[in-house]
Amino acid sequence: MSSFVREMRGAYAFVERNVNLIKRYWGWEIVWLIYSLTNALAITYIGNGMSAISGQEIDTQYVVTYLLVGALIWQYLSVIFYAISEMIAWERWEGTIEYTFMAPVSRPTHLVGTTLFAIGYGIVRTLVILGIVVAFFRLNLAGANLIGAVLMLLAGSVSFVGLGIVAAVLPLLYPERGAQMTNAAAAILLLISGVYYPVETLPGWLQRIAAVSPATYVIQGMRACLLEGQATVRLLPTVFSLIGIGVAIIVIGLIIFGYVERYAKRMGRLKRSG
Amino acid sequence: MRTIALEVEGVRKVFVRKDRTTRRRGLRKTGKKEEVVALKDIGLKVDRGEVFGVLGPNGSGKSTLIRLVSTLLLPDSGKLSVFGHDVEQDAFAVKRMINRVSVDAAFFKKFSPIENLMYAARLYGMDPAEARSKMRSIMKRLGLKEETFNNPMEHMSRGMQQKVAVARGFLTSPILLLLDEPTTGLDPHSKRDVQAFVREIREKHDATVLLTTHDMDEADRLCDRIAIIDEGRIVALDTPEGLKGLVPSNNGDKQTIEDVFIALTGRGFEEAEAEEVTT
Secondary structure: OOHHHHHHHHHHHHHHHHHHHHHHOHHHHHHHHHHHHHHHHHHHHHHHOHHHHHOOOOOHHHHHHHHHHHHHHHHHHHHHHHHHHHHHHHHHHHOOHHHHHHOOOOHHHHHHHHHHHHHHHHHHHHHHHHHHHOOOOOOOOOOOOHHHHHHHHHHHHHHHHHHHHHHHHHHHHOOOOHHHHHHHHHHHHHHHOOOOOOHHHOOHHHHHHHOOOHHHHHHHHHHHHHHHOOOHHHHHHHHHHHHHHHHHHHHHHHHHHHHHHHHHHHHOOOOOOO | OOOEEEEEEEEEEEEEEEOOOOOOOOEEEEOOEEEEEEEEEEEEEEEOOOEEEEEOOOOOOHHHHHHHHOOOOOOOEEEEEEOOEEOOOOHHHHHHHEEEEOOOOOOOOOOOHHHHHHHHHHHOOOOHHHHHHHHHHHHHHOOOOHHHOOOOHHHOOHHHHHHHHHHHHHHOOOOEEEEEOOOOOOOHHHHHHHHHHHHHHHHHOOOEEEEEEOOHHHHHHHOOEEEEEEOOEEEEEEOHHHHHOOOOOEOOEOOOHHHHHHHHHOOOHHHHHHHHHHO
16 A cells, blocks of 8 residues: 555545544534624724724725625634644543554645645635625625635635644643634734634734734735735735745645654653543 | 563663652652653563563553553653564554554544544544444444444443554554553453453464553463563563462462562562552
C-alpha cells in the first residue's frame, strides 16, 4: 500500500470522526446554530434601525448588507478557526488524545483531514444561516462579483487554518482551560478585523494590529466584491497575499505545534487528566 | 537467533508537579514545584514472542513505562527501542509496530464500537472492508454480542468497553502489544475472557506482549517473565518460577509472587498500594 493511500485514509479518519461527532451531538449543533443565527440577526437589525437611532436619513439597505456580509463571513471564518483549534480539545474531552497521538499519522495529515471537514462544515453552516437570514432582510447583491467573493473566501480560509493550528496548541499546553483560551483569541480577531465596522474607526494602535490580521483583508475584499462588485482581476494581489500569509502561518503553526507536542510529551501533559 | 522486541536502557523519568501541602514519599520539594521520580534508571529486554509482565502497586511507574514505549512520553535520560527502532528518534516506525490497551477504556463514548474501531483502523491506514471484517471477528472472539456493535459505547458496561479496547489494540496487528492493566476493575467473567485472549495472542500470533498489572495471579499465569517494580525501580526480574525460588517456602506452602514482593520490598502489596493512595 502506498504511503499516500495510507495518509489519505488517516486524513479521512478525522473527517469521518467529525461528521460522527455532529451526528451524535446534533442537539448541540442546533443550539449552536440558533446562537449563530440570532447573533447575525441581532447585528443586522442594528443596521435596520440606524435611521431610527440617529434620527437621520440613512441608506439602511447598504448598512444592512454591510453588516450581514461581515456577520456571515465571520461566521464562516470562525467555524474554520474553531473546528481546527478544537481538534485537540475534542480528544481531551473524550479522553482519546493518547490513542490519536500514538497512531502512525503525521500532524500534517491530521491537519488535512481536519481542514477538509472544517471547510465543508463552514460552508454548509454559513449557507443554512444565509438561507434563513434572507427571509428577514432584503439582501441586495445586484452587481456583486460572486466568483471573486468565493475566491477571496477560500484564500482567507488558508490563513484561518493556520490561526486554528496556532490556537490548537492551547489545549495541549493547558489541559483544563486551553479550549476556553481559544475563545479569547477569536474575540480579539473579531474586535480588530473590521467585521462590523471599518477598521478606520478603531484607535490608531488597534489599527496597527488590525493590519496584521488576515481577517481584515478577507472582509474588506468580500465587501469590495459583494457591495461594490470589484473585478476579480483587481482582487488577485490581495488573494495571492492572503494565500502567501496563510501558508506562512500554517508552516509556523506546524512548527509551534511540533514544539509544543514535544514539550507536552516531556512534561506528561498528553494524559487525559493532564 | 534471539530477537529483542523491546530494549529499555537506563531510563529515568521525573514529573514536575505543583506543590501539595502533604509531603509524599520519594518527592523532593523545589520551591513551588515538586519533582516526582516515576522511573529510576530502568533497564530490561523483552524477547520477541514473549509475554513480559511488569508487576507493581499503583504509582510504581508501570504506566509511565508503557507511555514511554508508546511514544506518549519522552524520557529524561536513557533509551528505549522497539525492534531496534529508537522510540524518540524513530517514533513513526515504532508507532506502526505497537498498540496499547490502557486501564481506562478511552473512547468517543457516544460512538458505537464499530465507529470507534473504524476511526482507529483509518488512523493506522487499514483497508476499511478488511478492518470491518476483522473488528467483528475480534469482538465476537472476545465474547461481545453482535447486536451491541452499533450501540453507543456509553450504554455498555465497563467490562464490555474494555473488551472493545482490547479489540482496538489488536485490530492493527501490532507486533508489540502494550497492555496496561487491561483487566483492572473487570468482573471475573470479563477478566477471564481478556486473559484467554492474551494467551491466544501468545500461542497463535507473532506478537510480543508487555503487560502491566497489579494482579499477582494474573502475572503468574500469563507471563513468561516478570519484572517486579516498586517506587520506580525494578527490584526483581525472572520467570514466575524463578521469582518464587527467591524466597524460602513457608510451612511447606507453595511460594507466591506476593511472598516474593514482601521479601524484596519489606512490605505487602496492599500495604504498598495504601501508601501510594494516602501519601
